[in-house]
Amino acid sequence: MAARRDIQDERHPELVWGARTDVGHARPHNEDSYADVAPLFVVCDGMGGHEAGEVASAIAVTVIADEAPISLDDTALGAAVEAANQAIIGAWSQGVGKEGMGCTATAVQIFGDKMAVAHVGDSRCYLLRAGQIVRITHDHSYVEELVDAGEITADEARVHPARSIITRALGSDPEMYADHFTLDVEKGDRIILCSDGLSSMIADEAIEDVALSCPTPQNCADALVQAALDAGGFDNVTVVVVDVARDAVAERHARQMMRGAFGVLLGMVALLIAAFIGFSLFVGKSWFVGSENGEVAIYKGIHGDFFGMNLYELTERTGVVVSDLPDATQKSLEEGIATASEDAARATVESYRSQIGLERQKAADTEEAASSATHDDGANAAPTSASPTSPATTTSAAPASDSSEGAGAGVNATSVGADAPAAEEGGE
Amino acid sequence: MIDLVLFIGRILLVAALYLFLFAVMRTGVGLVRGQRKDAAIWCLDVDKGPKGLRGLHVDMLGPVVVGRSPNADVVINEPFVSARHACFTLQGPALMVEDMGSTNGTLVNGRVIEEPVTLRDGDDVQVGDVVMRVSRR
Numbered sequence: 365m366a367a368r369r370d371i372q373d374e375r376h377p378e379l380v381w382g383a384r385t386d387v388g389h390a391r392p393h394n395e396d397s398y399a400d401v402a403p404l405f406v407v408c409d410g411m412g413g414h415e416a417g418e419v420a421s422a423i424a425v426t427v428i429a430d431e432a433p434i435s436l437d438d439t440a441l442g443a444a445v446e447a448a449n450q451a452i453i454g455a456w457s458q459g460v461g462k463e464g465m466g467c468t469a470t471a472v473q474i475f476g477d478k479m480a481v482a483h484v485g486d487s488r489c490y491l492l493r494a495g496q497i498v499r500i501t502h503d504h505s506y507v508e509e510l511v512d513a514g515e516i517t518a519d520e521a522r523v524h525p526a527r528s529i530i531t532r533a534l535g536s537d538p539e540m541y542a543d544h545f546t547l548d549v550e551k552g553d554r555i556i557l558c559s560d561g562l563s564s565m566i567a568d569e570a571i572e573d574v575a576l577s578c579p580t581p582q583n584c585a586d587a588l589v590q591a592a593l594d595a596g597g598f599d600n601v602t603v604v605v606v607d608v609a610r611d612a613v614a615e616r617h618a619r620q621m622m623r624g625a626f627g628v629l630l631g632m633v634a635l636l637i638a639a640f641i642g643f644s645l646f647v648g649k650s651w652f653v654g655s656e657n658g659e660v661a662i663y664k665g666i667h668g669d670f671f672g673m674n675l676y677e678l679t680e681r682t683g684v685v686v687s688d689l690p691d692a693t694q695k696s697l698e699e700g701i702a703t704a705s706e707d708a709a710r711a712t713v714e715s716y717r718s719q720i721g722l723e724r725q726k727a728a729d730t731e732e733a734a735s736s737a738t739h740d741d742g743a744n745a746a747p748t749s750a751s752p753t754s755p756a757t758t759t760s761a762a763p764a765s766d767s768s769e770g771a772g773a774g775v776n777a778t779s780v781g782a783d784a785p786a787a788e789e790g791g792e
Numbered sequence: 793m794i795d796l797v798l799f800i801g802r803i804l805l806v807a808a809l810y811l812f813l814f815a816v817m818r819t820g821v822g823l824v825r826g827q828r829k830d831a832a833i834w835c836l837d838v839d840k841g842p843k844g845l846r847g848l849h850v851d852m853l854g855p856v857v858v859g860r861s862p863n864a865d866v867v868i869n870e871p872f873v874s875a876r877h878a879c880f881t882l883q884g885p886a887l888m889v890e891d892m893g894s895t896n897g898t899l900v901n902g903r904v905i906e907e908p909v910t911l912r913d914g915d916d917v918q919v920g921d922v923v924m925r926v927s928r929r
Binding site for chain 2 (some may be wrong): 668
């Protein structure tokens with residue numbers, strides 16, 4: 365027999381498997397069938413003699429493979445085994461095979477970290493985990509019932525004269541049902557499906573020993589079949605070995621984590637973008653009045669920066685000199701005076717301009733009044749009538765006041781005090 | 793424009809920092825989870841050899857290199873042992889031993905091995921004067 369390699373399927377990278385079947389030393393033909401179509405693995409042990417047992421087991425394997433569910437569902441897998449039962453009964457009633465033909469069936473389906481098992485008869489499924497073998501199926505056989513009843517031991521069951529009597533099989537009772545259940549599997553687990561040609565030849569401990577000394581599933585299947593043959597090989601031997609090579613749970617966990625992290629990142633970015641857009645809309649609609657190189661300016665945006673990025677842009681320099689404004693206004697200009705709109709900003713600047721204009725005029729008026737007071741010291745005209753209203757007078761009066769400056773500071777001071785109310789009246 | 797680039801750079805830096813933290817945490821969690829001592833199926837016990845090595849117990853959780861080199865996992869400081877003499881590896885559930893081209897060879901149950909050998913419970917592996925007994929948990 366040519367050495368076979370382990371099989372792996374791209375769609376099921378977590379599984380590696382190998383299988384072997386052998387006719388044995390005692391029988392003329394092989395009535396066993398198996399299927400290894402990942403993630404489904406089936407072993408069927410036919411019975412009923414020549415052109416019956418192998419027909420039944422072949423039908424069972426085909427039907428189970430066709431009817432097997434596409435996701436983890438042990439009930440559906442059990443239903444597939446029951447469908448195989450109906451198919452075998454239907455086949456011999458139509459003349460395919462022989463009446464009375466039948467078979468056992470042990471089917472497993474591995475999806476990620478779970479394994480669905482459905483079985484009928486005495487073909488077994490073992491799970492090798494952390495160096496220990498566990499039989500996970502319960503034979504439907506007479507000797508198994510005796511073992512359960514405590515009448516014989518498992519070792520005695522293997523050599524019991526009635527060991528080949530099975531209490532449930534495919535192909536006889538239309539009402540037959542399959543045992544089914546779901547198990548957890550993890551990385552490093554080795555699943556062994558075998559016909560009774562292996563389990564009746566060597567003890568479970570021997571299976572464990574062999575399975576633990578085989579690096580690969582195909583090795584293991586070959587070695588187990590060889591061990592059964594060496595122990596006598598009185599029956600057909602079929603062994604399917606499946607290794608769970610990768611940790612499907614950890615991989616799924618990692619994928620979920622990555623997806624979660626990606627989602628969080630995406631959410632953060634979306635939030636950031638939304639915040640940025642909202643903020644920039646807000647910034648784009650706000651205006652403020654501030655100072656730019658000692659000059660009052662109108663800015664679009666808000667006064668401040670974010671991560672070193674200025675949140676405003678200069679729209680207009682107004683030419684109004686900041687130092688002409690009152691101290692309090694200068695201070696608030698440095699911090700920026702927020703306004704509702706561009707027009708409001710302009711209005712604010714205009715108010716500053718007129719305020720400065722008034723200040724200047726007031727100062728000029730005061731000085732003129734002071735200078736006129738020094739000039740007409742003796743005349744002492746009435747302050748109200750003398751206060752000029754036209755700007756022309758103010759400008760012409762300014763040089764005059766300059767010349768009068770040196771005349772007498774003391775007089776000037778007193779006259780300013782006297783004229784102040786008058787100037788204010790004029791302004792109003 | 794430069795402001796915008798700087799701003800994006802800063803945001804990216806913060807994001808990278810968080811990703812790094814995340815990766816560190818994940819690795820840490822993975823390391824803690826990976827420390828399962830009971831997972832070892834096979835172990836090696838030194839039966840015969842120099843005093844310092846006798847009674848040495850090694851749980852097989854990964855490849856174990858035996859040799860004279862201080863970098864080996866089991867250091868046997870004897871003249872007849874090569875720097876990297878033999879290597880024990882886990883292949884699936886099976887324990888294998890391989891001679892790494894040593895001068896004086898590796899013996900399993902008294903026989904020199906030519907190629908990687910699968911070990912069974914109770915096998916003796918001899919490197920130089922040191923005999924290691926393979927056992928299963």
